[in-house]
Amino acid sequence: MSAPTPDTGDRGRMERVVNLAKRRGLVFQSSEIYGGLASCWDYGPIGVELKRNVKDAWWRDMVWSRGDIVGLDCSILMHPRVWEASGHIAGFTDPMIDCRRCKQRFRADHIGQLECPQEKGRHPGECAGELTEARQFNLMFKTFMGPVEDSANVVFMRPETAQGMFVNFENVLETQRRKLPFGIAQVGKSFRNEITPGNFLFRTREFEQMEMEYFVRPGDEAKWYQYWKQERFDWYVRLGIKPENLRLREHATDELAHYARGCADVEYKFPFGWSELEGIASRTDFDLRQHADASGKDLSYFDDETRERFKPFVIEPAAGADRATLAFLVDAFDEDEVEGETRVVLRLHPRLAPVKVAVFPLLRKAGQPEKAQEIFATLRPHMVAQYDQAGSIGRRYRRQDEIGTPFGVTIDHTTMEDGTVTLRDRDATTQERIHQSDLRAELMRRIWD
Ligand code: GAP
Numbered sequence: 001m002s003a004p005t006p007d008t009g010d011r012g013r014m015e016r017v018v019n020l021a022k023r024r025g026l027v028f029q030s031s032e033i034y035g036g037l038a039s040c041w042d043y044g045p046i047g048v049e050l051k052r053n054v055k056d057a058w059w060r061d062m063v064w065s066r067g068d069i070v071g072l073d074c075s076i077l078m079h080p081r082v083w084e085a086s087g088h089i090a091g092f093t094d095p096m097i098d099c100r101r102c103k104q105r106f107r108a109d110h111i112g113q114l115e116c117p118q119e120k121g122r123h124p125g126e127c128a129g130e131l132t133e134a135r136q137f138n139l140m141f142k143t144f145m146g147p148v149e150d151s152a153n154v155v156f157m158r159p160e161t162a163q164g165m166f167v168n169f170e171n172v173l174e175t176q177r178r179k180l181p182f183g184i185a186q187v188g189k190s191f192r193n194e195i196t197p198g199n200f201l202f203r204t205r206e207f208e209q210m211e212m213e214y215f216v217r218p219g220d221e222a223k224w225y226q227y228w229k230q231e232r233f234d235w236y237v238r239l240g241i242k243p244e245n246l247r248l249r250e251h252a253t254d255e256l257a258h259y260a261r262g263c264a265d266v267e268y269k270f271p272f273g274w275s276e277l278e279g280i281a282s283r284t285d286f287d288l289r290q291h292a293d294a295s296g297k298d299l300s301y302f303d304d305e306t307r308e309r310f311k312p313f314v315i316e317p318a319a320g321a322d323r324a325t326l327a328f329l330v331d332a333f334d335e336d337e338v339e340g341e342t343r344v345v346l347r348l349h350p351r352l353a354p355v356k357v358a359v360f361p362l363l364r365k366a367g368q369p370e371k372a373q374e375i376f377a378t379l380r381p382h383m384v385a386q387y388d389q390a391g392s393i394g395r396r397y398r399r400q401d402e403i404g405t406p407f408g409v410t411i412d413h414t415t416m417e418d419g420t421v422t423l424r425d426r427d428a429t430t431q432e433r434i435h436q437s438d439l440r441a442e443l444m445r446r447i448w449d
Helices: 011-023 045-064 080-086 108-113 162-167 169-176 221-238 286-295 321-332 368-379 393-402 413-418 436-448
Strands: 027-029 041-043 069-072 093-098 105-107 135-138 142-144 154-156 182-191 206-216 246-250 262-270 273-282 301-303 308-310 313-320 333-338 341-346 357-361 385-387 407-411 420-425 431-435
Touching: 011 027, 011 321, 011 333, 011 341, 041 045, 045 069, 045 182, 045 206, 045 321, 069 169, 080 154, 080 162, 080 286, 093 108, 105 108, 162 169, 162 182, 162 206, 162 286, 206 221, 206 321, 221 246, 221 262, 221 273, 221 313, 246 273, 262 321, 273 321, 286 313, 313 321, 321 333, 341 393, 357 368, 357 393, 368 385, 368 407, 368 413, 368 436, 393 407, 407 436, 413 420, 420 436, 431 436
Parallel strands: 069 182, 357 385, 357 407
Antiparallel strands: 027 041, 093 105, 093 135, 142 154, 182 206, 206 313, 246 262, 262 273, 273 313, 301 308, 333 341, 407 420, 420 431
16 A cells, blocks of 8 residues: 655646546546535446456456466455454554644545645645644544444444455365465455545455465475565556556555565556555465464365475465556547647557447438447347447447447448448548458457457
8 A cells, every 4th residue: 555656747737537437437436416426437338348347357367367266256344353363453543633624534655645735735634734643543434334333243344355365265175186386366346444545446445356276385485475576566557558657666664564475566657646556465374373373274285296294374465456557548549630620549458448339320211320329239149239320421430439338330322221330440541341250250250369
């Protein structure tokens, strides 16, 4: 949870992305008709597809495409002793300070990046206000299990998905006949009562994580740590993030948790500065040891070749689905000139694009709408497709460019004669003719290959 490095001053870009997100149904303020709930966001019809695609791409690449990682989907509420053993009850805290003048609260280690609510352009404490000493504040949300609201019934909303993998280690080992090295992956909601959430989807109190615990033989951890740092960095590049906007930042020794042998962040150059997108940590056998001691269960691994029994070490790539969605969105946002007009375009990788193809009849007559509907119906079961016959063809292209639709299919008078359609590429804005019978396979190839 490192603090963002200072502002690089491209806030205008961030504002344009937030406006586009609202205007085109990607992200809405939560409970907007009641004035909104701070730092809570709802994904709209286009945004929900984008975020699903981010999570699906992660799952496909981390679980399906590999033979060594299996998935889990654990409950959000877990036994309170999980959080005692993991160290979250004692230590999952951030330093908090108050301003005696405006009564606002701030994360003490973020003061240098925050703005004073009273005086623009200044940091908290630089107004006439006086800041209190920093106090530690536990970030876990509490609630009660059952009807009686007393301390015996307190449960926590999980602040990370990781612990679900550790407490199920034995279950997975026994049921899946796994040999080291192997991983357990999970995508799901986590909750943190952040003191200073903000920057749109970047830091919220309810968010989704995509985490994987990779169990290795002690002694092999350095090799796998290097491997996962590179693998996770490359994942963002493969999905279209510009390499110059990404960097790996190794944590200094005094930043490391007491159990960590190493930790590095994949950072993205957000409009508000370089900030953590994902953390890769070498966690030793700390978590398995803690849960074994606290539960009395033997969370060890038996190697039947060497006849040794030991607790595996863990390498953990931990990403945020919302933060990744924001990075993909910001990185894809572009404005260029097409036919003498400025167009807004999201240059999203086709795998991530919320809508894969839009189908347009050139004219609203001569059988073209019916033909376009027929083609639309053949594509719809296989990919998110939209049909649009309203307005000039140029305007229809622009509407799709804004939400990042990589392909446009136009049905014109030639289609009615020979069955070919035009296939338009969002980025190059070029068009080629393709027979309607080849269209689906060609689109699938361009999206997935
Ligand atoms: N199990 C390790 C762990 O949870 P973390 O660095 O605290 O590590 C992992 O979280 C990732 O989860 C972060 O890199 C970030 O992408 C995401 N994340 C954490 N807190 C978040 C928040 N308040 N809002 C949005 N995403 C968050």
